Structures are given as structure tokens and as C-alpha cells.
Amino acid sequence: MLVYILKRLLGIIPTLLIIITISYFLIRMAPGGPFDLDQTLPPEIQASLEAKYHFDKPLPVQFGYYIADLMRGDFGPSFQYNNYSVTELIMQGFPISLQLGLSAILLALIIGCGAGMVAAYRQNSRYDYILMSIAMLGISIPNFVMAPILILLLAVLLPVFPAGGWDDGSLMNQVLPVVALALPQIAYIARITRGSMLDVLRTGYIRTAFSKGLPTHIILLRHALKPALLPVVSYLGPAIAGIITGSVVIEQIFGIPGLGRYFVQGALNRDYTLVMGVVVFYGVLIVLLNLLVDLVYGLLDPQIRLGAQSSD
């Protein structure tokens, strides 16, 4: 197991290097970029940029300095917010995005798995068709369409929830953004759970469990759920990426001061260092979370002989 983890850790190094290299050379190549002097910068930022990027050194050395800085969590100064470094902005925004994302993924798992199980147990019934039609709708309606519609219905026409703002994460403020963020993932997870549950329900040991007269809920929850959840676990990686990407628009729509909002503001205002910092930060986060998901999958699935196989 330890060997396997080490192997996987080594395996993510190329991915991380690609992410960092792409973003570094993009910022260096960009026309009208931060190093063209037609963009007037406040002198203190100009100075700190030049100090940070070591313009007097050859390019490979500059790249080396850049990676060394990243290792220490130093993403450089922000262009837009004079007194902040990008690291400080990330530290401000990320906890909020994290709370939003965690709530969304928990909601998606609970409701998605539940709906998928019901649909599978009652295959081809009215419930199945209704649930799967809703899931198809959930996949097809993008969350930046769903969010304004939710606001229109539940904040404007029927003022139950606030239409935006964060208010330090009060429950009422969280409901709409979390729901909007979770809906597409609920739909995907429901479809996946239903599919794998159908496979599991056809296996011999479930038939045995039924034939020896165990109550249905015990069969479903205790015997069928765990194997049926394996495909859901392997979907968690894309789900996390989807939620992080989705949080960018959701935070924009609801005016939540999370990392995604900083990212969009930075992108619109050409705050290069901020945009790049967020990309590297989220890139590393997604790669690490994918690794974690794979490891959990390995722990759950007895069919995978860890270490015996190569890195895949």
C-alpha cells in the first residue's frame, strides 16, 4: 500500500509540472502582458514584479526562481489590489469557496445516491422515469441558468431566501448557491448510482439475500449499497472539478466573496498574477484530490490488488 501511494505521488509530479510550466510560459508570452511596459503600473508593483521575476537572470534561472517561490506558497503581488499578495487573496477567498463546495458535494452525494437507489430498485416504474427525466434535465440545464431561475423563483417572486451575498456563511444565504451548484452533480450521481445499482441487484448474492427473506431496506443499504457506490467514488474526481469550476459562476451570480469571484474579477481586469495563482492553486488541488479519490477507491474495492499493478 505504501509503495502504491509513493508511486502515485511520484506519478502526479509530471502533471503538476505541466500545469506550472504552462501557466508560467503563458504569462511570459502574453501579448499586452504584464511585462509590456505600455501598461502603467504603480511603481511599487513594478518594482516588486521585477524583483520577483529576476529579469536580470537568464530564462531557465528565472523559471527556477518561480518554482522555488511557488514551493513556498508565494504567488507574487496582485496587480489589482495594491496592498495584497496573491497568496493573501487566496487565503481570504478559499475558505468560503471550500465551505460552499463541501456543502454542495455532500448534498449531491446524499440526494444523488438516494435518488439513484430508488430508481434502480423500482426500475422501469413511474418513479424511475420521473427521477431519470429530472436527472436528464439537471444535466442539461447549466448551473448558470439554474441559479438565476432559482433566484427569480425563491428570492424575487417568493422571497424565502436572500438573492445574494454571503453574510459570513449564514444558512439562509447558503441554500440557493449550494443547491444551484449541486444540481448537475446530483443528476450525474443519480444516473451513475442507478446504473451500478442495477448491475449489483442482478448478482447472485443479492438474490440469495432476497430469497432468505431479509427486509428490503437491509439488503439495499447493507449489501447492495457499498459495491454500487464504487463507480460513484470514481466519479468523485470529475465531480470535484465540476464543482470547483461551477463555483466560479455561482460565486459571481450570488456575489459570494470566494476564490472563484476573485478569479473572474481578476480575469476581467487582467490581473495576471492573481489569475495565474488561482489556476495553479486549483490545478494542484484538483490533482491532489484526484489522487486521494483513487486511493480511497483502492481501499474500498477488494478487486484492486494494490502495489501488484503498475501505477494504473
Added chain:
Amino acid sequence: MVCLIRKSVWERKVVINAMLLKQGRAQFAANRAARTSVIVLLVIILLAIFGPWFSPNNGEDIDYDYIAAAPTLEQGHLFGTDSIGRDLFVRTLQGTRMSLFIGIVATLVSLLIGINYGAIAGYFGGRVDAVMMRIVDILYAMPFMFFVILLMVFFGRNLILIFVAIGAINWLDIARIVRGQTLSLRSREFVDSARVSGASHWQIIRRHIIPNLMGVVIVYVTLTIPQVILVESFLSFLGLGIQEPQASLGSLVSEGAQEMETYPWVLIFPALFLSILLFGFNLIGDGLRDVWDPKQRR
């Protein structure tokens, strides 16, 4: 002799393909949701192409008598007008046209990359395949939406870049599918006979492998187009894609979202078109996949 063998193999292949096609068509036609989606999508596509011609408005002119007007039959403002008095019917259709156009062109870009990449990896197999697929695995783990946004920030927002960027992130799925199919195709008799008769690797890939992949590819085209439309509207929604005065469904939804409290129709019509478009493509893709690959049926 060689020629004879090739011909007979080829003929048998055609017969089998025709049989499968007929069966598949019947199965697809029996899928009511997919059938309805085809009709709805055709209506939307025709409307997007020809609809603006039948409207007395043109989507750019400002109608000072009808600023932010609710949907009305007067002056042909079927969907009302937006906050500066442009006809929303025409603008929604133009946005639909733009979204479809980007969807199709960017899908073609991703096909071009994905088919070639997957066919080469699958055909040569072995170490070439291992390395090429390892690269795909690595790329899969990357947060692509962020890279596209990064590209938009650094290189400005132009249409060609949108195509390339979106196409370049969507080829991974196609490459994987194509590779899998190629792996099974390359050991079939007609490939052997082509090789025996002296065809080069490139000729075999182009003449024998790729034509046989088309069925699979068509399924994935219908599933890729909605993804691409989604990515494009996501970018446009954030203000990083299509710029005024051009419109795509994403930028129209974004405009609508800002004004929905006072003029909800500015949101509702583009949102409806976008959702129906994505819904239709997804249903057709699902239906086609059921026909093509019954094992994946859910």
C-alpha cells in the same frame, strides 16, 4: 488475387454494416424521447438559420418605442425587447446560431485531433500506445476550464481562439473511444489483407481504420456538441467569450440574469433555448449510444 480477396471482404463488411444500420435505425426510431428531440432540434436549427429573415427587426436597431417591452405581437417583438430596445426574438435566434456554430466548429476541431490521436495510439499499440494514453491521462487531471479562461485573459477574446481552446479540451474523450475501437479493428482480416497487399501504415489508418470508426464518432459528436455549447456559454456568461454586439446564448443569459427582476423575459427566452438545445442533443446522444453500445445502457 489480392484484389479479389479485398473485394469479397469489403462486400461482406458492407452487408453487415447495412444490417446493423437498419437494426440500429429501427431501435433509435423506437426511442420516443430521441425521436422527439431530433424534431425539436431541427425546428430550432431551422428557426435559428431562417427565423431572423421573417422578423421585421434585425437585432441591432434600437426600437425607441419599445424599450424593455414585454413580449408582444406589435412590431413583431415576439420575445419582447431588451433594456436598450433591441428585439429579443432576433437576438435569441442569432445567439442560438452563434452557439450552434461554435458547437459544431469546435467539435470538428476536437474530432480532428481526437480521431487521429486515438487511431495512431490504437493502431501502433505497445509502447507508443502506452505513452500516448499516459499523456491523455495526465491531461484528464487538468482543470481545463481554468486554462481556457487563462488563454482568454492572456490572448484577448477572439472567436478563433474560442474554437481552438474549446476544441483542444474536448478531444480527450474521443481519443480514448477511438483508441479502444482501433485496438479491436487492427486485428481484423481486412486490415491484415490490406497489410499483406502492401498498404502503408498511414494508408491503413486512413482508408481502413478511420472509415470504420465513423459510427462511434457520430455518437460522440452528438454528445460533444452540447458539451462545447456549454463551455462556450459558460465563458460568454462570465464575459470572457462572445463580445457585444455579437451574442451567444451564454452572453444573452448573462444579460438576462442582470435584469431578470424587472424584465424576466430577457432571461427566460435565451435560457429556454439553451436548455432545450442541450437537452435535445443529450437525449439524441443517449439514444444513439444505446443503439451503438448496448452494454453502456443505463
